[in-house]
Amino acid sequence: MHTNRFASVLTKRFQSTVDPKIATIVDQISQLTLLETSSLINELKVKLDIPDISFPAAQAAPAAAVEAEEEAKPVVAEKTIFTLKLESFDPKSKPKVIKEVKTILGLSLVDSKKLVESAPKVLKEGVPKEEAEKIKALLESLGSKVSLE
Numbered sequence: 001m002h003t004n005r006f007a008s009v010l011t012k013r014f015q016s017t018v019d020p021k022i023a024t025i026v027d028q029i030s031q032l033t034l035l036e037t038s039s040l041i042n043e044l045k046v047k048l049d050i051p052d053i054s055f056p057a058a059q060a061a062p063a064a065a066v067e068a069e070e071e072a073k074p075v076v077a078e079k080t081i082f083t084l085k086l087e088s089f090d091p092k093s094k095p096k097v098i099k100e101v102k103t104i105l106g107l108s109l110v111d112s113k114k115l116v117e118s119a120p121k122v123l124k125e126g127v128p129k130e131e132a133e134k135i136k137a138l139l140e141s142l143g144s145k146v147s148l149e
Contacts, residue, residue, distance in 0.1 A: 033103070034134070035103075035104060035131065035134075035135070038128070038131050042128070079129070080128065080129050081126055081127065081128060081129070082127050082128075082129060082132040082148040082149060083122055083124070083125045083126070083127070083148070083149045084122070084123040084124045084125075084127055084132055084135055084136065084146060084147075084148060085120060085121065085122050085123065085146065085147045085148075085149055086101070086115075086116065086119045086120065086121050086122075086123050086139070086144060086145075086146055087119060087120045087144075087145040087146060087147050088119055088120065088144065088145045089116060089119060089142075089143060089144035089145070090143030090144065092143065093142050093143030093144070094116065096142045096143070097116055097139065097142050097143065097144045098112045098113050098116045099112075100138060100139060100142060101115060101116055101123065101139075104123070104124070104135060105123065105124065119144075123135075123146075132148050133148075136148060
């Protein structure tokens, strides 16, 4: 409900100063869920060939300290893309898990039910770390066990 209020304020503010076509797009985007917004951003990055931007630290450490730290640590690449796998779920929370899987994946209710009942099952592949952790936390709060691979 808070999101709808924000969307209406945002829409009113943009309608007076922005082209109606842009205002319509902003209104449609404001109706998206967090996961849908993330997918939209990723799709725009791919379609428009926009590279990921990393922001420098607010205060840089002296160069000698940074070099010494880099030499001391072996380089380990952190995994940033994950596969979400539904391992199991609490039978009491099955309807809630099915509903959330339906929302996350955009499946029909029947397909969501089949997917949940066939656990362990891969839910989604190629998911960025932040999004994967949010989905995992959400599903685990509903009584299911989710792994990131």
